[in-house]
Amino acid sequence: MKVTIIDVATHAGVSKATVSRVINKNPNVNEEIRQKVLHSIEELGYLPNAFAKNLAKNTSNVFGLILPDITNPYFPILARGIEDASHRLGYSLFIANTDNNPDIEQEYIDKFISQQVAGIILISSSLDELKVKKLSELSIPFVLCDRFIMDSPFDTVSIDNYKASYEVVKHLINKGHKDICHLSGPLNVQSANRRKQGYVDAIKENDLEPCILYGDFNFESGYQLMKTILEDKNPSAVFAGNDLIALGAMNAIQEAGLTVPEDISVIGCDDILFAQMSRPKLSSISIPAYQIGVTAVDMMVDRIKGVSTQPRNLVLEHKFIERES
Amino acid sequence: MKVTIIDVATHAGVSKATVSRVINKNPNVNEEIRQKVLHSIEELGYLPNAFAKNLAKNTSNVFGLILPDITNPYFPILARGIEDASHRLGYSLFIANTDNNPDIEQEYIDKFISQQVAGIILISSSLDELKVKKLSELSIPFVLCDRFIMDSPFDTVSIDNYKASYEVVKHLINKGHKDICHLSGPLNVQSANRRKQGYVDAIKENDLEPCILYGDFNFESGYQLMKTILEDKNPSAVFAGNDLIALGAMNAIQEAGLTVPEDISVIGCDDILFAQMSRPKLSSISIPAYQIGVTAVDMMVDRIKGVSTQPRNLVLEHKFIERES
């Protein structure tokens, strides 16, 4: 049978209020009694029932994390940052995969609210004005990652994808590249959209010809898109929408008997584990995923504690890591 | 303000007991009233408070998942399987990273029990008889993944690492390889231990000379170990303890000016995403990580429902995927 606060109280010969005080480190407890209670707790192996506690306090120490797919290698790092920060601050973490399906996303939001989470960290690709409005009517804080929304009521953490992309393409141009292709992710994902725009602007400013192919943020897509390109083009550089696309593209290039970066430079974007492994061949825009996660939790806690009241849009610094000099 | 079951009851002009019945699909409710209640729920945007529900029922619909590190690419797939299955069955999922630290592991176990999880799925490297005994005294079911423990009171799901390893080494031998090295993970991790043993037995049975180096289950380790080997040996095949080690080894081999698999065959073990990408160069023992996750949850539910009472040790089938013929 489970041991409750009453068992402890009985065992220690005090009231449950006193036990509660000891548990919650309320200073108004006689040291002697305090020790006795602590001893009873130890003896009985008592663990407080979080349901009862949260119900009584009408709060919880759980965050919900909703993301597209934990098997997409960008997300474990983000998730790890979020989990570490949550744990450090005494929170537990729910996790949910949406596969970018808005219905499933909503389902999880409802589920988490039903579970009384203290806040939800959301990585969503389907977030329009309407949805944001609906969410803001829920009485629970959201922090949005990788998604900057103008005038939204929510805190957001992201990097400047436009700038990152613009800079890296500019850099390629300065190195003399004239035929630079872009393998983009789906445009309904904001990061893909911004990256594409940075590419386009940098290309146009230099009177070059844009060449964009669209796919998904995965290896297979990169492989297929690159194969398509190689059929009738011969670019000297490729800017991939993320690292998985970059790795897929590298495979296709090598399969075609060309080498990276001698024949074609490939630039990725994410700096995920396996892209790091391809060092020194693959240069990449390095996104501080872990830091984004930690920051998201920090913002959430500030919001919950009332430290911050206005929505903040934090933009973290990216880096460009050039692996071949 | 949050809307409770009483708000709904008032709105619909019934008692909260009736609302409760509607929510829980109790058939003993007049269809007309039922509709009225449903309508009120919709209208008010009511979401039941899981704390109150679980407190009243003394159950919960949450599982806890405790694993070493979600950024190790084997685990996201497992975690995804677990999350999918949990969600399908109406459970939420906590996630926790231990970095293989027994203290942190215990901390999370206590935390999750305090949170009243219905069960814990544990991937642990530090599980001796004593720990198992302590866990079994807790009034909560555990399912152990990738860890078979004789006579333990817990359900386990794993593959036969010994057999997988033995077979693959045998296979190499049959193909004529005589110098086969093994890059092992840490022996306190059971899977590493069993894989090593399978290697040793296959090698000895054929009067060959074992050659084993120990490291961690990561890329860097594989890279370093392989470099070390290449300094004074020239194996024709390498059996890596997992896919990260295999990828690291491949990098070292290629850096040394040799090619895979022409000069040296490399066999991995895990079949993680990035190893799949290295196709067709890297053959691998394919571990059904997703399926292990799903199975773990199924076993957990059977246990909770009382369908199964005796501890079961499920061994899932692995495959060998030969990428180069």
Place this chain on the structure above:
DNA sequence: CTGAAAGCGCTAACAT
């Protein structure tokens, strides 16, 4: 088929 009321384990006034 529906309502009233007790109780799940804990917290937080309010008393003492």
Place this chain on the structure above:
DNA sequence: ATGTTAGCGCTTTCAG
């Protein structure tokens, strides 16, 4: 400094 008690929101007998 400690005990008493009224909830927190929901389920579940038990009556009717």
